[in-house]
Amino acid sequence: MKKRMRSLVSAVLAVSMTMAMTACGGGSSATTAAAPETTTAEAAGSAAAETPASGGAYTYSGPRLTLSGADSTGQMYAAAATIATTLGNAIEGLDVDATTSSGSNENALNVHNGEVELGMCSGDAAAAAVAGRGKFENVGPCEDIVCIGAVYASMSNWIALKSSGYEFLHDAKGGTFGVGPAASTTEVSALVGLKAAGITEENSKFQNVTLGDGADNVCNGTMTAAAAFSGPPVGAQLNASVTKECVWLGFTDEELDAVIAENPSYSKQVIPAGTYNGQDKDVPTFGVKTLVICNASADEELIYNLAKALHENAEDMIAGNASLAPLGNPSFMCNELPILLHPGAEKYYKEVGLLK
Numbered sequence: 368m369k370k371r372m373r374s375l376v377s378a379v380l381a382v383s384m385t386m387a388m389t390a391c392g393g394g395s396s397a398t399t400a401a402a403p404e405t406t407t408a409e410a411a412g413s414a415a416a417e418t419p420a421s422g423g424a425y426t427y428s429g430p431r432l433t434l435s436g437a438d439s440t441g442q443m444y445a446a447a448a449t450i451a452t453t454l455g456n457a458i459e460g461l462d463v464d465a466t467t468s469s470g471s472n473e474n475a476l477n478v479h480n481g482e483v484e485l486g487m488c489s490g491d492a493a494a495a496a497v498a499g500r501g502k503f504e505n506v507g508p509c510e511d512i513v514c515i516g517a518v519y520a521s522m523s524n525w526i527a528l529k530s531s532g533y534e535f536l537h538d539a540k541g542g543t544f545g546v547g548p549a550a551s552t553t554e555v556s557a558l559v560g561l562k563a564a565g566i567t568e569e570n571s572k573f574q575n576v577t578l579g580d581g582a583d584n585v586c587n588g589t590m591t592a593a594a595a596f597s598g599p600p601v602g603a604q605l606n607a608s609v610t611k612e613c614v615w616l617g618f619t620d621e622e623l624d625a626v627i628a629e630n631p632s633y634s635k636q637v638i639p640a641g642t643y644n645g646q647d648k649d650v651p652t653f654g655v656k657t658l659v660i661c662n663a664s665a666d667e668e669l670i671y672n673l674a675k676a677l678h679e680n681a682e683d684m685i686a687g688n689a690s691l692a693p694l695g696n697p698s699f700m701c702n703e704l705p706i707l708l709h710p711g712a713e714k715y716y717k718e719v720g721l722l723k
Contacts, residue, residue: 425672427461434463434485434659435477437470442598442690443487443657446519449688450659450677457676472502478660479509485673488512489521489552490656490705491632497706513709515659515670516677516700519598519690522636522654523556526585526604527592529612529645536616537564542591543572545581553578557594559633560653563625564618582607592616596654598690599642608644615643617650626653634703639692656699661709670711674700678719697721 434454436447444467451465463485468474474486475496488496495501499508527533544561547553554575561567576584581593582603595601607613615638618626623635638650659677661670677684681694693699701708701716708716716722 424459425668426459427669427672429666429669431462431464432485433483434465434487435468435474435483436465436487437468437474439467442519442521443470445688446598446657446690447487449684449691450518452687453680453684454673454676457680458672472496475503475509475512475660476506478662479506479512481662484661484665485515486660487518488658488660490517490634490658491630493658493660494632494705511663512660513663513707514704515661515674515709515712517656517658517704518677518694518700520634520636520654520656520693520699521552521597522599522638523560523618523652524595524597524599524601524604524638525560525592525616525652526582526595526607526613527616528585528588529614531591531614533592533614533616535564535622536560536592536618537566537622539571539591539616540564540566541571543574543589545576545584545590545593546573547575547581547594547596548577549575551596553594553596556596556633556653559626559629560594560618560622563622563629579603585613586611598657599638599692600689605643608646612645613643615646615650617652620651623651623653632705636693642692656704658704658706660706663707663709665709665711667709667711667714670709671715672711674712674715678715678721 434447434451436444438444444465447465451463454463455461471488471492474483474488475492477483478486479496493512493514496503496509496512499506503509525536527539531539533539544557544566546557574590576593578595578601581590581595584590585593586607595604627633627635632655633653634656636652636654638652640646640648678697678700681697684691685694698721701712701721713722
């Protein structure tokens, strides 16, 4: 398997940033996306392949691909670097560059415009882009944005001291809660979760704090619980669990149903036991899947093989980047997605039995 210096650098970046990650920014089952007649992404999508998608070795002979991530210090770029390395090493003739960007919204727009071939995108941003909502109101529906697969989930991580005896977020009602930076995805998700748990500003106190300050305040006893909306383990909370005995607060199934009713882009997730020091059981929570997206016009055989490479190399990617742990459950990649799968990706997932 070919090894490139650029890929090795990306891999090192991905590993080194995993422990320092902070917050970054589905719904119905995936179905086939119909490709539009023409888009500006077709140049990359027309790459020649020498074998059928469903058999034999595949060789890519098209142009270099770009996978747009986010800020170079964050989780999304680290994941993009790991994925770019994996794809480049798994597929003969393929070069993939992980690049920085402002994040999900920019990536969705650039995939829609054909400025990049691949992008990392949180599920809520992808759904908004496809529907033409929120930041995409002036652009209109970007229905040519489709998914190759989900690779990790930003989850609602609520940390408290183990001495509190709390198990669920609702147990902490009446306390002081760190809800993340103002207008952040952590604050948005924290307020939804608190509402579902019956916690309001009438019966409790909310404070905007950074993720690091929130974890520190819990440890020093000045805050009851603090949120982080990110792929676990969240670096600040992991560090806190080294110095103090901590617990992560979950939600009941009924509360999670209320969260998803409030924001259908969220889905039920689990923080696996052992993610943090002293965490001895799974924590039921919610989150949003982060996707690898492309344009619906992209070549079906290429996308088939990109999906295949992600699925077959999941264990190696997890070893290099802990935030990609959800890939250990193969169905995570292709089920309950907020936008449609590319036809090539859907074909692969059906062939290996992950989709009916």
